Amino acid sequence: MTSRTGAAVTLSACGKTFADGTRALAPLDLAVAAGETLVLLGPSGCGKTTLLRIIAGLESPDAGGRVLFDGTEVTTLPIERRNVGMVFQSYALFPNMNVLENVAYGLRVRGVGRAERERMARAVLEMMRIEALAERRVTQLSGGQRQRVALARALAVRPKAILLDEPMAALDAALREHLRGEIDALLRRLSITAVYVTHDQAEALALGDRIAVMREGAIAQLGTPREVYEQPADAFVASFVGTTNRIEGVVRDGRFECAAGVMELSPALDAPDNPAAALLFRPEAASLVPDPAAGLVLKVEQAQFQGARQKVTLLSPDGARVVVETPPDLDLAPGMLLGLALDPNRFSLA
Numbered sequence: 001m002t003s004r005t006g007a008a009v010t011l012s013a014c015g016k017t018f019a020d021g022t023r024a025l026a027p028l029d030l031a032v033a034a035g036e037t038l039v040l041l042g043p044s045g046c047g048k049t050t051l052l053r054i055i056a057g058l059e060s061p062d063a064g065g066r067v068l069f070d071g072t073e074v075t076t077l078p079i080e081r082r083n084v085g086m087v088f089q090s091y092a093l094f095p096n097m098n099v100l101e102n103v104a105y106g107l108r109v110r111g112v113g114r115a116e117r118e119r120m121a122r123a124v125l126e127m128m129r130i131e132a133l134a135e136r137r138v139t140q141l142s143g144g145q146r147q148r149v150a151l152a153r154a155l156a157v158r159p160k161a162i163l164l165d166e167p168m169a170a171l172d173a174a175l176r177e178h179l180r181g182e183i184d185a186l187l188r189r190l191s192i193t194a195v196y197v198t199h200d201q202a203e204a205l206a207l208g209d210r211i212a213v214m215r216e217g218a219i220a221q222l223g224t225p226r227e228v229y230e231q232p233a234d235a236f237v238a239s240f241v242g243t244t245n246r247i248e249g250v251v252r253d254g255r256f257e258c259a260a261g262v263m264e265l266s267p268a269l270d271a272p273d274n275p276a277a278a279l280l281f282r283p284e285a286a287s288l289v290p291d292p293a294a295g296l297v298l299k300v301e302q303a304q305f306q307g308a309r310q311k312v313t314l315l316s317p318d319g320a321r322v323v324v325e326t327p328p329d330l331d332l333a334p335g336m337l338l339g340l341a342l343d344p345n346r347f348s349l350a
């Protein structure tokens with residue numbers, strides 16, 4: 001199979017209020033570049049699936065909303081005329097057909113002759129390294145194999161875009177991680193436009209060229225994984241993407257004071273006095289100092305060795321929990337007191 005490029009997908013003022021009055025999406029604009037993988041990430045009910053269905057043509061946007069593929073309006077075209085491939089959480093394969101027939105199905109519907117559709121379906125199976133499964137019934141496949149077949153079926157019709165709705169939600173964690181790498185490599189190799197819905201932030205960070213973090217029917221932030229992680233637009237994005245530690249306290253005379261102690265703030269920060277401040281930082285932005293004499297002192301609750309690093313959960317005297325990721329060389333035990341040293345460029349005050 002030769003490589004190909006997908007279509008640019010543009011949404012303009014696409015909102016959705018369902019017949020029962022539920023407002024799933026506020027009118028929004030979104031441009032997915034040709035060949036790009038855009039991940040829609042957000043909590044349950046935030047409108048991810050609705051947005052995907054509008055792109056697919058399974059749902060129409062409210063009046064005024066427009067969908068364009070490569071600049072051509074497709075707003076009123078039904079799904080079968082948009083040439084998109086879809087992959088869902090449930091495999092939706094035909095149990096009465098074997099793998100090859102499943103993958104060739106979309107080609108059959110499009111009137112491609114038997115020999116040609118078999119050749120094309122086999123080429124996709126080969127590309128995904130599952131050609132050995134061609135004659136198997138789908139009921140004889142594992143979950144991971146079924147999901148590969150579902151992906152092969154979506155790709156076989158050479159779609160302009162592939163739309164994936166939590167395709168790995170039903171798989172176990174190890175398989176998900178493995179398949180994630182495969183899907184990533186495949187989408188890149190094909191330069192196909194992909195929109196991928198998930199509520200799994202690790203999946204989003206690994207797969208997306210860009211991530212749209214959604215909240216209550218709107219896009220809270222749109223950016224590269226690095227932008228969204230390192231410069232979250234607000235506290236919601238920060239807490240939804242990655243772990244964010246939060247220590248409550250006060251800022252007084254250029255110092256942050258809390259139940260765990262006192263931290264000097266750099267004069268460059270010019271932090272104003274604040275009676276209800278919070279210190280926010282990522283687990284990897286702090287290091288742990290044995291035998292603390294001053295500063296912020298926390299008690300080890302749990303240290304989890306993870307090979308290349310360890311994940312340490314610490315308790316502040318007021319009960320707040322803090323997670324720190326450090327190199328594995330510190331020998332830690334529950335109950336130990338440690339100092340918390342923050343990288344001056346990698347924390348913020350709220």
Ligand SMILES: Nc1ncnc2c1ncn2[C@@H]1O[C@H](COP(=O)(O)OP(=O)(O)OP(=O)(O)O)[C@@H](O)[C@H]1O
Pocket residue numbers: 018019020022023024042043044045046047048049050051199
């Ligand atoms: N056909 C419908 N009629 C009425 N409300 C609907 C319909 N479909 C979805 N909704 C509502 O619209 C909102 C957004 O739903 P949507 O399925 O897009 O969310 P989601 O982010 O994909 O959630 P999840 O991760 O749980 O799948 C929800 O409040 C949902 O209940």
